[in-house]
Amino acid sequence: MNFFLDLLSHRKFASKILTILIISIGALTAYNLPLAEKPRFDLGKGDIVTVYPGASAKDIESNITSKIEKELLSISG
Structure with missing residues (x-):
């Protein structure tokens, strides 16, 4: 775990790309949730x-x- 954090702290570009990738995957996942998971109220x-x-x-x-x-x-x- 420390190796991973050390690697990201020294490689700013890689950490930015990884952050954008994680946010994009989360947004796509939230957008594609079935309606049963997002009930109306x-x-x-x-x-x-x-x-x-x-x-x-x-x-x-x-x-x-x-x-x-x-x-x-x-x-x-």
Whole structure:
């Protein structure tokens, strides 16, 4: 291992070519992955849990959750 690292440290051109080769192979491999390995997912949904000890569910809904929902719905994108 030390021999390999020593060789690359003294031969800058060879180390650059090896780096480009490794990056190219990685990019080609990632591009050719089957779709089962890259599943699609939807980010349009989410769950928010609000906890307010001692408050009723109605109070939490009207005072906290509805305000959070209103702010989140105002975000574009």
